[in-house]
Amino acid sequence: xxxxxxxxxxxxxxxxxxxxxxSAFLAREQRRVLLVDMDPQGHATLGLLSDAVQPSRxxxxxxxxxxxxxPTVLRDVIRNVRENLDVAPxxxxxxxxxxxxxxxxxxxxxxxxxLAGFADDYDYVIVDCPPSVxxxxxxxxxxxxxxxxxxxxxxxALHGIGKLLETFDVxxxxxxxxxxxxxxxxxxxxxxxxxxxxxxxxxxxLYGRHFGTVIRYxxxxxxxxxxxxxxxxxxxxxxxxxxxxxxxxxxxxxEAGTASDGLVTFEESAISASTDADExxxxxxxxxxxxxxxxxxxxxxxxxxxxxxxxxxxLEGSEMERVDGIWQKVVTLPPGRYRYRYIVDGRWQSDPLNxxxxxxxxxxxxxxxxxxxxxxxx
Numbered sequence: 001x002x003x004x005x006x007x008x009x010x011x012x013x014x015x016x017x018x019x020x021x022x023s024a025f026l027a028r029e030q031r032r033v034l035l036v037d038m039d040p041q042g043h044a045t046l047g048l049l050s051d052a053v054q055p056s057r058x059x060x061x062x063x064x065x066x067x068x069x070x071p072t073v074l075r076d077v078i079r080n081v082r083e084n085l086d087v088a089p090x091x092x093x094x095x096x097x098x099x100x101x102x103x104x105x106x107x108x109x110x111x112x113x114x115l116a117g118f119a120d121d122y123d124y125v126i127v128d129c130p131p132s133v134x135x136x137x138x139x140x141x142x143x144x145x146x147x148x149x150x151x152x153x154x155x156x157a158l159h160g161i162g163k164l165l166e167t168f169d170v171x172x173x174x175x176x177x178x179x180x181x182x183x184x185x186x187x188x189x190x191x192x193x194x195x196x197x198x199x200x201x202x203x204x205x206l207y208g209r210h211f212g213t214v215i216r217y218x219x220x221x222x223x224x225x226x227x228x229x230x231x232x233x234x235x236x237x238x239x240x241x242x243x244x245x246x247x248x249x250x251x252x253x254x255e256a257g258t259a260s261d262g263l264v265t266f267e268e269s270a271i272s273a274s275t276d277a278d279e280x281x282x283x284x285x286x287x288x289x290x291x292x293x294x295x296x297x298x299x300x301x302x303x304x305x306x307x308x309x310x311x312x313x314x315l316e317g318s319e320m321e322r323v324d325g326i327w328q329k330v331v332t333l334p335p336g337r338y339r340y341r342y343i344v345d346g347r348w349q350s351d352p353l354n355x356x357x358x359x360x361x362x363x364x365x366x367x368x369x370x371x372x373x374x375x376x377x378x
Contacts, residue, residue, distance in 0.1 A: 006126060058089045308340030
């Protein structure tokens with residue numbers, strides 16, 4: 001059972017939207033998922049249960065025993081949302097837990113103890129944390145082995161991540177509990193140079209500790225939550241659906257790592273859509289004369305390759321050349337439609353500047369390139 005906390009002390013970064021939609025897409029992939037709402041605002045609960053379905057008991061009862069009543073266990077509060085997806089709801093009462101448990105020994109381990117007996121019931125437990133670092137968040141981190149940190153491309157984003165990483169360090173030092181942390185860029189518009197610069201800074205400072213997937217801004221995500229429905233069951237024709245599906249696939253690929261004939265040890269799918277569909281980016285594959293120039297920025301990489309159906313996905317001859325952190329390869333291609341991916345230091349990823357992607361039958365996403373006669377003639 002994988003346990004993943006979705007955490008950031010900064011509000012408004014897409015934390016709850018990520019918890020809801022990652023859980024829903026994992027459930028669509030036939031994984032048994034429990035979403036634990038640890039935020040007193042109860043937004044994850046509202047985003048999955050309609051107003052007509054009000055839970056009688058919530059996570060507050062799991063933490064605080066009422067005098068003279070039988071202790072409430074986690075199984076008592078879990079509600080089924082849809083196939084493979086359950087939720088442990090929360091409400092404003094949860095905000096009273098720190099005061100109610102002040103001075104109680106072992107209060108940081110209540111959630112971990114509550115989840116201890118569920119290894120055979122769920123494949124994934126996703127914990128939506130409150131926008132603060134306190135007892136509820138520490139409970140979530142003690143109960144989880146992984147953490148996703150949603151980060152919006154704003155002025156305070158990197159500062160907030162730094163403070164949060166300090167929290168993980170304190171947790172490891174004081175308790176010996178290690179949490180694998182990965183950042184997720186959210187609410188991305190790509191319309192301003194500032195947003196792109198912040199996203200690039202996040203990738204640079206957290207190299208190897210961020211998702212390839214980028215969650216683009218979509219009003220449909222807020223609409224779906226207001227109806228108590230995940231985007232997976234609300235609107236298929238929107239970037240929110242595409243991006244959270246891609247995130248779920250990336251999480252699934254971490255289950256064991258996907259090997260390719262013993263040559264690649266880990267596959268990282270990326271739908272790093274840093275553009276809107278109508279924008280033109282400088283480093284998408286460029287067709288000139290009878291050649292196509294593949295270009296990707298990876299200044300930390302020691303080796304970058306490009307593979308696709310145009311070379312039968314063969315590693316031989318796939319190496320790209322580096323010039324000042326920019327990797328390029330010129331390939332002669334006739335007009336047609338092609339699928340391709342980059343391999344950066346042994347990790348597969350889609351083209352981070354190409355929003356045209358399709359799922360690969362073996363997992364992840366392939367970038368799509370269409371070369372027509374007019375492009376080659378130009």
